[in-house]
Amino acid sequence: MITVLVSYERISLFHTMEPFFSKKFRKLFHFTQSPEYCLTKDKNSVLFMERCFQHREPRDLASDELSLIKKLRDKYKTIVFLNGQPEAGTNRLDLLPYVDRLFYKSVFSDPGNYTKDLYAKNLFADYYHKKFNISDKDTEYRYKPVVSIGDIKRIELSWNIGVGNYPRKNWPQRAGVVLARSGFPGLRQFFKTKLKKRPSDFSDPARPIAVHARIDPVSCESIAYQRRLYIEKSATNKLFLTGIVPQNQYYQELKKSKMTLSPFGWGEVCFRDFEAIISGSLLLKPDMSHLKTWPDVYIPYETYIPTNWDGTDLIEKAEAYLSNDQERKRIAENAWEQYRSQLAGLDDRFISIFHDIL
Template sequence: MKTLKILDWPEKRFYGESHPFHRWKNEFLAHGLKVEFYTNHLDKRLADADYLLLHSRYFASGWQHLQTRNTQNEAELIAYLQKMNTRTGRLIWFDAADSSGSSDFPIISYVDVFLKKQALKDKKYYTNANQGRNLRFWLDLLPKNAKTVFEPCPANQLQKIKTGWNIGFNDYRFFGYKMSRLSNYLSYKVYPLRFSTVVKKRSLDLTFRGTIHPDRGEIKGISDQRNYILALFTQLQLQIASGCNVSKSRYWKELRNSKIGLSPFGWGEICYRDFETFISGALLVKPLMNHLETFPNLYQENETYIPVSWDLIDLEEKLDHLITYYKAHQEIAAYGQEIYRKAIYDAESFVQQIEQGIGKI
């Protein structure tokens, strides 16, 4: 029996990215892997792990946050990684950043595996050959002074980048105030995730909750797709649920009552809204996703979602077409929901994905 010890992100340890490891601990045991969880990097019990997985956002108050990163906390983190690399079998960095890009390459040479939630298919983009490129691949056409530039990955470290798992495996069951603490312990057999049937009366044409965010001057950036959508709404003659944030219960009610769920890129390509749309039985419309690899890979063009261009120039036309011929596209919503449902109940595939990612022998 080998051990996989996870240094988790304390703030999201109940229903976040470590949730499937809690949920499927017994399945991991059946594969000869005992999973343990920790929230203190100085815990001495971390030292004897066969596999030690470090959630990058554990370090969000220091090095992992670009606004607080400095030479001192980088040196401290590197010293910690060097120490743990001598005391564990394999040291795994889980880059939990929202996008397929990464700002964590300065530490890649100090770990054995660099897991990402979603990675570019063309990993050469990460290397020195692309010095000065944008952290967010889809924004790379911006003027140089508007980019969030990342430190490239050394070419001899590129093989360490592996695809882990994305936020589709988070817990999307509805929990009331403070009840989310039950997330990792409440069986899905006792409290299952409630999917809405696709074919039912839906009085809203589409749902997208959000507000206009200013980007730097006139430069298009992270908020551009969201801002474009909200501006477009003022011109559409549709039944739309939009505006500021609402309660979770109201949000779910709106989405379950909508024909379409819009999910633009933001800090990253993959959004909670993607999976909430599948759960709600709405038709997912989002920018083209064929540049990345992720797990579970639910993004099959015109089969599980409707793709639009990154500049959204075709969005209005597609929305008009989808609403006009909504019934003809319900099978896409149904298939997206079907493969998502299968993925989040497939413990065996998840365990195998992790074994492959961490290099379990």
């Protein structure tokens, strides 16, 4: 049996841990929220750590965290860390000396980026910092990684938030988290919603909303800037539906939208990407070619429409595809098929990643 040290919250329970709780693999794992249990009682030799050391800024190990990971390293033969951060970035590279395998939800297409001093530890925040002089209030947010080619080889790709529960429902998921933290993570299945059937009207001309662009701001300045940039460019254009609405209305609107604008959030891969795809809406999104991820629904002009990170071609791209019904439908349908086919291979992917451990 394999021990899993987990910090239950919504993304963890309903997305990251999804394959661990499948009927095929559930009995292979013992789940615990207690580092003390791992250190004093656990008899297993393999430890999976999920979303630990995440709730602080800057995202480097504090002294007590460093002490814990060293003790765990001394005890376990194999430690696998599943990084909970959503972006392709250099966060959590400080764990490399203490873990055998370090998994990210997205990884850089160019491994050389892991050797760079990236502002806010990700490529897109670094871009806005340098191009537009955007800085965060937390001056300790920077971190220069020191990694070798050998270290980079231990950075691996797991799966992103496309794996898991859609459409998301706030209150049922929160109830599931409370029960998981109380020792009943298996009850999560009763708080899941089923993925909707294949849309019959992919990006159809009859859909009344041209471009769905209801975008929430985020607090971190270097991450929020892209969203503000896109909001400013779309706010005065009648093609874009902007503003904030309740969750149920948001989902209903996606079903009526020809296209959906989904800028980066805390990471490049966003819930909105998959919400758009399952709704049959064509995804319009900042270029994703700098990373690799899975499920991969980011094939330019085949599963989504990429835009420049500075938004200079946003209106042009929207207008071009709104005037091409056939191509818009083709790409939206491709994205749905790509997403569904990759999800069907989740168990196989899980085995292929961890075949030497399971």
